Amino acid sequence: MFYIVGVGLGDVKDITVRGLEIVRGAKRVYLESYTSILPENKIQLEQFYERSLIEADRNLVEQGADEILNNADTEDVVLLVVGDPFGATTHTDILLRAQDLKIETKVIHNASIINAIGCCGLQLYHFGETVSIPFWTDNWKPSSFINKINQNKAIGLHTLCLLDIQVKEPTWESLTKKTKVYQPPRFMEVNQACSQLLQIIDNNEFDGKNYVSRETFCVGAARIGWPDQKIVAGTLAEMVNVDLGPPLHSMVIVGTLHPLEEQFIKQFTIESK
Template identity: 65%
Template structure:
């Protein structure tokens, strides 16, 4: 049996009772460690669960997941995922591959940023398509998500911007020399995301019929949702560029048409 278990957003205690009971009884426990991060580290999780945990990094999940599935053929295996198990397409792929191998799968859901983002005061049913904002390089600066933000705003819908996480990214040298060498982990901040969004409208110009946003568009930056140090700030996009919300993880929200109750709620987060 393969169990995909959501860990929620905050500390070790955010796992559900059902999930914890499974972790304590299975033969092997894997922790997916690259699509998101938990505020607690591996050692803290092991102490709380009373179990040894195998860290499933990017290489193992994307290239060596056969080992995880092989374990689940004749053992009970728990695959722990920060947030909800279906928060990343990678996990859906693992489920499909397990089903193809006739391995039984059970999903234990939990909170993720997709539903917890309502902490900023905007109603979940008024969110449109979420977008991902990647780190740019000198030669790669995609902005295809701009149209999705514009489409949401045209319909009066809010946009959740999921910010890039780079864990165990290979260095350029390792790609050419075929050696294993990785860059330090990076987690995009709301300031970095705002800066890239502003660069996009500067190079596109202001003449578009349906602008996704302007430098004065009110937006919300959220950090460490679900933790004791959760922080939320509301300000114009050009101000968000200089906002420091501290340690990861960060997300950015660009509101659409706000109801009276929504605006009344987010007023508490507006920068003074």
């Protein structure tokens, strides 16, 4: 059996009892290490799980899936995922590969940023399509995601923005060489995302009517589910100057607020700090 087990967001103990039993009984256990991070390190996880973990980077999960799935038709193999297994398309892909190989699969769910973002007071059924905001480079500055934000705002819906994570990314220079050299890990912060959005707005880079402006209300969320989680709300122009501390960060572009949402979110506004 091939299992994908969600381990939650903020504590080594967030894994479910069912998930922990599967981990302790498996032949091999992989820890996916590039779509998110936990406050604990691998050693702490191993101590609590009472199992050794094999770290699985992007290359292993996406290009070396056959290695992970090897013998999973006759023994239990586990892939641990921060948050929920379906929080990233990568995990859907490896499940499909397992099914193509006639390997039985099972998913053990857990909390993810998709539902935990409700802690800021915005009601989950008022969210539209989620978008990802990537790091810009000197030669690549995509802006098309703002069209999805506009579509959501046009009908009053909030937009969860997942901010870029780059872990074990090869340098441009090393791509042509046999030996890979990797860039230092990078995690986009809310103020960086706001800065890029403001540049898109100022340059009028959107299709059709624009509903996003410098005064658009948004919520910055950092380390959700961790002991030191932090939430701050303000306009895009205000949030570009807010430091929410270490990763991981996400943000919400707010749509039309329900009175209960408005009442709850006041505690996080910059004016109330």
